[in-house]
Amino acid sequence: MTRAAVLGAGSWGTTFAKVLADAGCEVMLHARRPELAKSIAEDGENREYLPGIRLPASVRATADAAEALLDADVVVLAVPSQSLRDNLTGWAPLLPADATLLSLMKGIELGTTKRMSEVICEVTGAGPDRVAVLSGPNLAREIAEEQPAATVIACTDTARAEALQAACHTPYFRPYTNPDVIGCELGGAVKNVIALACGIAEGLGFGDNTRASLITRGLAETARLGLVLGGELTTFAGLAGMGDLVATCSSPLSRNRTFGEKLGRGMTVAQVQESTRQTAEGVKSCRSVLDLARAHDVYVPLTEAVVRVCHEGEAPAQMVKEIMSREAKPE
Template sequence: MTKRKAAVLVAGSWGTALATVLTDNGFEVMMWSRNEEQVREINEDHTNHKFFTDVTLPHAIRATTLMEDAVTGAELVLFAAPSSAMRQVAQQAAPYIEQDALCVHATKGFETGSLKRMTTVLAEELKTDPMKLIVISGPSHAEEVVKRQPTTVVVASACQQSAELAQDAFITPFFRVYTNPDVIGVEVAGAIKNIIALGAGLSDGLGFGDNAKAALLTRGLAEITRLGIAMGANPPTFAGLAGVGDLVVTCTSKHSRNWRAGSMLAEGLPLDEVLERMGMVVEGVRTTNAARELSSAYNVVMPITEQLFSVLFEGKPPRTAVEDLMGRGKTHEMEDIAAP
């Protein structure tokens, strides 16, 4: 039986983890990377040690530095590039994507400058109907997915048929997939929760307790919901896997890059040094800047985002930021969640 082909762009931690899911469903996966040594390692050693030190990859996963080889003939193309690289990767892939290929992205962030969501970026570069594009999101650390630990996610598309095709491509006995038509809500939730995770790392790093963490997650969810609704999202999305589910896992797990970065910032390390030590993209940093601009554009109050922006980019001491959050004027909880 001829196996189906999927392309995964790029060979980072999340792309690699989702590639293993696709192989479990009978796909031959071709991953694309600019790094020749990484390509050699995947093809010869069946490992990707930069991201997973103790994982052997399925032999059905191959890698290449040639975009044409990666994408040509693929019936599913998964974009897992950082938000800052999404447009460039899409430009390179566009000439080789089959007309009826399923295009899915797994990136949580906004484009710097334009503040566009990733489906918008892909629609522009692939010259395709944005209604058919799909986003996969939810509480899903790559470190657990690649080891086939039970995980549940959501695939969102305005086209129900596209969503169901993606659901079929990814669902396995350990990787459960729901569908959702609310692309805006899923993308906004996936992006903004990284900001709250930075705050959670700061809180833990400063030695605050469970009370502070619970308050941060709850009020963070209110910020996510307010911005999402203003941008056209469906409110129930934020109570689901892409909303509260992803928020909880990212703010409480040792696997969370954003949590780790926040914890380092609490130690007094400058942002540049934190990012250098991480050695991987910390989407929450860029997203904090983007979310601050979006909050202004949509006239949405986002106090946690505002304080984290000051810590990240204006040198504000984390403890002072917490004091300023706690000292805000009185308000009513339910009105505060619903109001801009």
């Protein structure tokens, strides 16, 4: 039986722990706060992040990272992307020597502009063949409710990708493998930024035409950046590209879309952050995505617009005006 450690007991980490258990794995779910780990262990439910969802008996919870990681075959990293480096620095000495490291995170590190798999390799010393990423249209609540969904597991080592595929394949969760780690990570990171733009448009009262236009042009700038970095074009047309983008930009369950919608309705970034305990990765990652794009001379106008609203005080209505008034050109 595969033994999996899931580090991060938020909504997605808890949901994925359930998926792994339903697929037949023995799972240790690590929560940073002892009171949360205790509650999950006693209730069989993460009432703080995933209320109403019963967890399988094969999911155990702990606040002790060493206990969670003991003899793990698979280590799943499900913490906010900007806190990965600090967390992983503490966990690295505890990692089993040949465990597969699976990233559920969708972001670009501020300052370094590194993808999450690059941070994992740098901090742990693991080779790229030991590191995999999971990305797709994976809204946690729907998957926890066992609504059918698909995902992509990307790894340069085909055997590891296939082992992970088997470890999380359930009647309601269908994983596909893909060797394109770069494309899958870029799709997951940039879609959060585009979802903020779609949310802002929703909050301003715009409809389906606006959202469809933002999704389509957002996919174009994601693919432009991804191709320059070495990603494959077909990845952006698949689950980790278009699939994830559509779900995140369209669903009220999306943290980034919801965050953007509140901005569009007139709340400040600080006010929205105070109103939720969930992390909207795009708010921070939009700056690192823009830095990455500028370093490679890639034009990303929607990302630039989101940065102006989230970090430079631009009014959402002005953002839309500037996007629409850009120079006309061929698609």
